[in-house]
Amino acid sequence: MSSSSRGRQPLKRILVYLLAFAVVAVALFPIWWLVNTSLKTPLEFLSPHVTFFPRAPTLEHYRDVLVERGFLRFLGNTALVSAAATILSLLTGSLAAYSLTRFRFPLGLDALFLLWALVIRTIPPIVLVIPLFIMFRELRLTNVRVILILAYQVYTLPLAIWMLLGFFREIPRELEEAAMTDGASRIQALVRIVYPLVTPGLAAAGIFCLITTWNEFTYALIFARIPADFTVPIAIATFITEYRTLWGSLAAGGILSSLPLLLFTVFVQRHLLRGFALRGTF
Amino acid sequence: MNKTRTRDLIARTQIGFERRIHLWLLLPAALLFLLLTVFPIIYNGYISLYHFAFIRRVFSFVGMRNYSVLLQDRLFITSILNTLQFVLLATAGEVVLGTALALLFNVRFRGRRALLPMTVLPMMLPTTVVCAVWVILYDHDFGFMNQVLKAVGLGPIRWLSDPRFALGSLVLVDIWQWTPFVLLVLLAGLQSIPDYLYEAAQIDGATPLQMIRHITLPILSFHIRFVILLRLIDTFRIFDKVYTMTGGGPGYTTETISLYIFREGFRYFNLGYAAAASIVMLLLVLSLSILYARRMWREIRA
Known part of the structure; x- marks a missing residue:
């Protein structure tokens, strides 16, 4: 199809553009509506006249959300938990991926491990939450951040392992072996030779881990029971269920909680596209 | 020494x-x-074999009773049926639309590289923010959706609180959010098709539609089957949208399995009973898990 449709026929070209713009409009309009609502005065968004741009733009909702409702704290919680969970997964996941690509295991342990990582991807998170809840209680673990960093491994660790596997496989063994004949231990070879070469893989896997954990809902809802521990998705959910018509603040909160990740995504887009080719399959 | x-x-x-x-x-x-x-x-x-009421500190063996109570609970059965309905409608919508969009974005036109990231923006938002967007759009009195209906002469709808529409409204939100994902996966699949296949077909005098039917779709169907599997797995766990947008209502018309487990476990603290429901949910998803693992495994070995 690609060769037939470089757009020689003008009618077809117009049709393609019309469709593409319609699609973009449907994708973007709701997001624009959120921005729009966040900048309007309550008088305006609750008026029967639809306005596509705010008539008297105001930042009062942003002030309300950041100052009165403590969104900075929620953003901080989310960033901390998200970053720590990602680092933990990259660390343990890369060690595992390295080991799995370099050694043979007895009893098909490696295959079992990898298969299990795949199965985890399909388990609904709610299914694990009751045992996890009891377990963290029995372990007297009360720090919600620590709990979430651990619980998020359910999502991020299989992701990290599967994404890193390909990157580790690409690195020729000879490189480490050369270092080891020169007297380096395996750990030294791993740290000095292998890790620098898999940084693109770590970046790609890290991005997906960050996105997943930043947006996570189920575990955050169950373990963060007081506002001081909320992550942004939970803050937004509470906002929706408790103050249904405070739209301005809800919209401002929504934008503030998506923005860091969106900016980050734009910033790392190249990595992201490469990662997606891999993850499209995960 | x-x-x-x-x-x-x-x-x-x-x-x-x-x-x-x-x-x-x-x-x-x-x-x-x-x-x-x-x-x-x-x-x-x-x-799941125990009566485990967390707050009263009760823990007593009941054998399979949790399961038998569970399977006779009309609400649990409803939650399964609602979940299946949501899963099928959302997956079908996303895959059909996503396939169409992937074909569209596979056409080389100027500006494609700029439009694609905008199109996939919805899947980059946190789900609760997506819910916030749509709660505002769906509002009965001031929401944009009803303003549009009014403009074309249709009555306002209670999108989220009319039992006839609530589940459909949630499906619509899921489609808006995740069609871009299907688009990206299938576009990657399309771009793996070598150009010479089309060139050869063109020399043989095939029309563009014939080329779609005989070259694109057969190759794409491999990727489509996989993306269907992924969407089935992901929609099956539907929780965040229901929790924030409808709470399972009106009248349990949007109650889903995840929400049922959540309520039994963390509102009533019937942990044994909720664990039994978790096991049932796990068994329901098991066949999908096996299909997924097998497919991925083959891909890696290949």
Whole structure:
């Protein structure tokens, strides 16, 4: 199809553009509506006249959300938990991926491990939450951040392992072996030779881990029971269920909680596209 | 003498460590998996045999009673049916639309590279923010959706609180959010089709529609089957949208399995009973898990 449709026929070209713009409009309009609502005065968004741009733009909702409702704290919680969970997964996941690509295991342990990582991807998170809840209680673990960093491994660790596997496989063994004949231990070879070469893989896997954990809902809802521990998705959910018509603040909160990740995504887009080719399959 | 022996011992442990280093390297990840996934599943099976009321500290063996009560609970059955309805409608919508969009974006036109990231923006938002967007759009009195309906002469709809529409409204939100994902996966699949296939077909005088039907779709169907599987798995766990947008209402018309487990476990603290429901949910998703694991496994081995 690609060769037939470089757009020689003008009618077809117009049709393609019309469709593409319609699609973009449907994708973007709701997001624009959120921005729009966040900048309007309550008088305006609750008026029967639809306005596509705010008539008297105001930042009062942003002030309300950041100052009165403590969104900075929620953003901080989310960033901390998200970053720590990602680092933990990259660390343990890369060690595992390295080991799995370099050694043979007895009893098909490696295959079992990898298969299990795949199965985890399909388990609904709610299914694990009751045992996890009891377990963290029995372990007297009360720090919600620590709990979430651990619980998020359910999502991020299989992701990290599967994404890193390909990157580790690409690195020729000879490189480490050369270092080891020169007297380096395996750990030294791993740290000095292998890790620098898999940084693109770590970046790609890290991005997906960050996105997943930043947006996570189920575990955050169950373990963060007081506002001081909320992550942004939970803050937004509470906002929706408790103050249904405070739209301005809800919209401002929504934008503030998506923005860091969106900016980050734009910033790392190249990595992201490469990662997606891999993850499209995960 | 003693010194050399100690040195010897250190050297030997070092060699032992190096020899088992593959196990040591795998250990942290394996421990996390055991602690956070294997143990919870086994423990679920165990406490599902008990009456376990967390707050009153009751823990007594009841055998299979939780399961028999569960399967006779009309609400649980409703939640399964609602979940299946949501899963089928959302997956069908996303895959049909996503396929169409992938074909559209596979056409080379100017500006495609700029439009594609905008199109996939919805899947980059946190789901609760997506819910916020749509709660505002769906509002009965001031929401944009009803303003549009009014403009074309249709009555306002209670999108989220009319039992006839609530589940459909949630499906619509899911379609808006996740069609871009299907688009991206299928576009990657399309771009793996070599150009010479089309060129050869063109020389043989095939029309564009014939080329879609005989070249694109057969190759694409491989990727479509996979993306269907992914969407089935992901929509099956539907929780965040229901929790924030409808709370399972009106009148349990949007109650889903995840929400049911959540309520039994964390509102009523009937942990044994909720664990039994978790096991049932796990069994329901099992066939999808096997299909997924098999497919991925083959891909890696290939």
